[in-house]
Amino acid sequence: MIKLLKSADSGEEEPDEPFSVLVVDDELGLLTSLKRLLETHGYVVAVAVSGTAALTQLAKNRYDLLVLDLGMPGIGGAAVLDFTIERCLDMAVIVISGTTSVVEATAAMRRGAIDYLRKPFGPDELLASIANATRKLQLERANRLMRDRVEVSERLHRFLVNNSPDLIFMLDVEGRFSYLNKRVETLLGFGADALVRQPLACLVAPPDRDKVATLLHRLAAGVTEPQLAEWHFLRQEAFHHDRPTLDLFMIAEVTAFPIISGNGSESRFTGSYLVARDVTSRRRAEEALRQASARLEHVVSASPAVIYSRDPHSSRPLNFISSNVNDLLGYRAEDLLADEHLWEHLVHPEDRSRFKRSQSCEDEYVQTSCEYRLRHREGGWRWIRDTVRLIRDSEGYPVELVGSWLDNTEAQLLSEQLSHQANHDSLTELPNRRAFERRLQQALECSRAQNVEHALFYLDLDQFKIINDTCGHMAGDALLLQLSRILQARVRRQDMLARLGGDEFGVLMEYCSLQDAMRLANSLCGAVSDFRFAWGDKTFHVGASIGVVSITAASESSDSVLSAADSACYAAKDAGRNRAHLYTENDIELSRRQGEMCWVARINQALEENRFQLAFQPIVPTLGRSDGHHYELLLRMEDEIGQLVLPGNFLPAAEHYHLAVKLDRWVVSTALDWLSDNPDHLRNLSLCSINLSGLSLGDVPLLDYLVERLKHRRNLSGKLCFEVTETAAIANFNNALHFIGALKSIGCRFALDDFGSGLSSFAYLKKLPVDFLKIDGVFVEDIANDPVSLAMVSSINDVGHVMGMETIAEFVENDQILAKLRAIGVNYAQGYGVGKPRPLAELVAYCPQIGLDLQH
Missing domain, CATH: 3.30.70.270 (Reverse transcriptase/Diguanylate cyclase domain)
Known part of the structure; x- marks a missing residue:
């Protein structure tokens, strides 16, 4: 039974398989005989009775041998043979034909057929031809497999050499380059082809050229072991210019081998094979390490800290300690190294447990720092800050404890002093x-x-x-x-x-x-x-x-x-x-005061979170129509859950704990910003009243802010009226006079609020240059039913008019009160009966309603 190797493209041998044959002939009897004959001899046989069937079989299956009849009707054998050539099918072809045409046989052989058999032919002739085709196919496949393997090996070798991190080159017997890998371009900047036939010495720095000649001489003399050297290779000038961080030379460790041809007495030296490894960085690092070691030695000797090391596995406490320990403790380094118990005996008894914990460092990534006292040789104690770290080798094994002592005596004394100062009053x-x-x-x-x-x-x-x-x-x-x-x-x-x-x-x-x-x-x-x-x-x-x-x-x-x-x-x-x-x-007074203190925190929080709002309440003339919008701005606070809080709840606390000025500053700045942002409303504004607390009358920064902002804006300052209470004005009389005078000089007006509820001193009133007198609502709300209240309101109104002031009545809750005010000549009314407070955001939409004719 004939067996074949697997196809060459796999690169491996596979288990023996039967040889597969496709027989193509239009004579059915011959086709059946051939199939039976070949199967008897161990072949796997498929048949096709026409050229069309053969093409279908060849497209679907793989065969090792094609036995092809040339003379078939329709698609003939020549077309089938052309199909195998076009598809490059890996198979042997034996052509059979009933004709004796030499031309036909020659054409088939030229197309790639291995043999030509003329009908009729004997079984032995066919089997011999098939055996010959089989051997030839096996040889072709084996050769192809070998060529492919050699080509892969060469590609791999070429890839490894060209991509090696080392410079690899070959020299001829004269020491000239015959081959260089591509690494010469990335390391030195020279093209490999440009260096071929150039001497090795041209690539080496002049001081090393004699070393090169000596090494090449030894190789040519017949040494067999590799030769080692270290040379300085030159870099191409333009290459170094484009890479200024590179050194002028590449330091390389060179390994050289002689190339010997022949064997025994006929062997001869034919060249050299050299590998140069770039060790520039290593040599620079070694030099940097040497310099660092020298610097470290100097730093240790000059450092104020005492440096020491010890073996974590030895009973000896110290392996090394710097000589400046003598300055710290009065002991020489030799004393501490010679006496293994001296160090521990110098530790203050109260600090020994802390000292022992500091020396049990187990983590090389964490420094252990501890302070304890050591006794000086001449007496007295020195505070030491001991910092120690564990050093491990590459496998994680502890090899050394390295630490430093820093004299911390003065810092400790200072710390104790600072601690005392931090906890005690200096006076x-x-x-x-x-x-x-x-x-x-x-x-x-x-x-x-x-x-x-x-x-x-x-x-x-x-x-x-x-x-x-x-x-x-x-x-x-x-x-x-x-x-x-x-x-x-x-x-x-x-x-x-x-x-x-x-x-x-x-x-x-x-x-x-x-x-x-x-x-x-x-x-x-x-x-x-x-x-x-x-x-x-x-x-x-x-x-x-x-x-x-x-x-x-x-x-x-x-x-x-x-x-x-x-x-x-x-x-x-x-x-x-x-x-x-x-x-x-249960103390009522304390509860009130604590309630006020709670309001302080809530007020400050509301200021920070911008939870204060402004509302407005109309002030309307009692007779006729107003010549513009006139209203008072009122302060509201939004609490933590979004509910509005009236000023009567938080203003007493604000005044008692000196927050009223902050609130007044917020009200004033917010009001001025709003008026400035609404110029159309400002043009139709008659007067905007803003309340100020008594403390604000003496606040210089608030006064400076108002003057600076209003001094060049008469269109705004002339429409502002600041309201101060009678009690606040009299209690801060001199401050009030200065405050009022400064703002009136730039066009602002003033109203004396809640008149009648405080001191009600007409002597003070005569000296206060106010424009409006607001009659306290306590009197106004009862004038419709109480003749005494009516008489008091009438008296205040008359005094105000005599002094050139206009009067405003508060708490006007209904038409009966309004009618009484008209009768006695009060100029303006304010209260729920003429207009309730509303949010400032509604002011522009509401303003057309202000100033309606209040006459019945």
């Missing part, structure tokens, strides 16, 4: 607020854990500002210092007296009942009251208001305790000063 040397709050938090935690009671005092000096203003801050400081000593002498040893700021002190009495606490608080009030402070020729008397609060397990937080004590202190001041007030949850 009185008492604990400060920070230390007091920390101690208070500890007392609160103690109350919860042990269910015990403590007490806290919040003490504020009365009349302290008078001394500061009269005699200066030096006198105030002297008073505080003397009083702190008086107070310190009266509190218990275990109690904490602290200066909380300014003239405020705190006392924390741990494990103290309220009865004992109140007794001490009254004692402190008496001691302060009895004290007389002398400064120069003046003697002063001060007092103390003290808020007392109990600290129990039910106390919420340190902030709430301090807030309660502060509220109780203010309650003591409101009750007449120089007394102690005990905080209770």
